[in-house]
Amino acid sequence: MMFKKTVMSAAIAAAALVPLAQAQAAEYQIDSEGQHAFVQFKISHLGYSYILGSFEDFSGSFQYDPDNVGDSSASVEVDVTSLTTNHAERDKHIKSADFLDASEYPTATFTTTGFESTGDGEGVLTGDLSLHGETREIDMPVTLLGKGEDPWGGYRAGFEGSTTLTLSEFDIDMSKFPEVMHELELYVTFEGLRQ
């Protein structure tokens, strides 16, 4: 009897801990496999139109807790060789030593160093972006797009964010191109699957 009581109280204590554990920042894996995530860029072409491109292979995870958004963090690793702009020869050129030098720097990474909430479901991620062998701190405003259970028994949260990168800061020489092509817009949207 005594033994049973102990087991019972242990079970109750454990059950009581569950909501606490849930309230802590949960780890989410970016759904690269299901392709509910995109890393895209947009850069002017001579000031006349835009070139849109994306990186097809990347992976990452983030920590997110709706009750304590200040502890949010994320880290993403991008395979630079997977760049595509729908034009094989242009992609080869962009990945060559003239621009991204993907054979020398095949991976780009982003790791957050801080997060500041700017409103309900909105905030600014600060982090280190390593690209082309250069690491720079960037700010990226992000928005929570939605979260909840998915139809297959999982729990998801999705975000989008964008920022402007000045290419010379990453030692990418655009001096032979018009001023408007010296920077690009990076856009990411991703869905995380809670682990």
Place this chain on the structure above:
Amino acid sequence: MWTNTRTGWGCISIVLHWLSALAIIGLFALGWWMTDLGYYDDWYNLAPWWHRGIGVLLLLATLGRLVWRLLQPAPVGRGHRLERLAAHVGHVLLYGLMLLVLISGYLISTAEGKGIDVFGWFEAPAVLFGLPNQASLAGLIHWYAALVLIVLSAGHALAAIKHHLFDRNDVLVRMIFPRYTRRR
């Protein structure tokens, strides 16, 4: 006249040989020059257009040439056993490198599934695409294989001159005049 015999090359082999030589040297020079062109150069888009078109035509010609070479007799080699063996290995390498350079070049432009327009006459369709980093890797092979091909071609030309000037045999002239097919 048109076909090969054991003593000489026919017209078809001769024409294919010299057209290939001209195209390979031209494409090598064009490729070297055009990859250094600036974005604002008049030739920035036009030079690759010629390079791609001629390249596809040469690939087709080379496939036809290989079929012809295998179907037809070849003139007997000259020189010592070892010299003939070296010549044979060299020729196989030349054919292999030509295919490697031409196919790798084709795989650059078609890496993302789009075909190559050949002077508006027809489109060479993409058949192998979407491999990881395909255009960049094919580009690497294209460049180094082309360098080896040009060096080997120079050796090929020097060997032909050696046969003509020092060995004083018909190895060079029978690749120029089809009349050697009739000699016995």
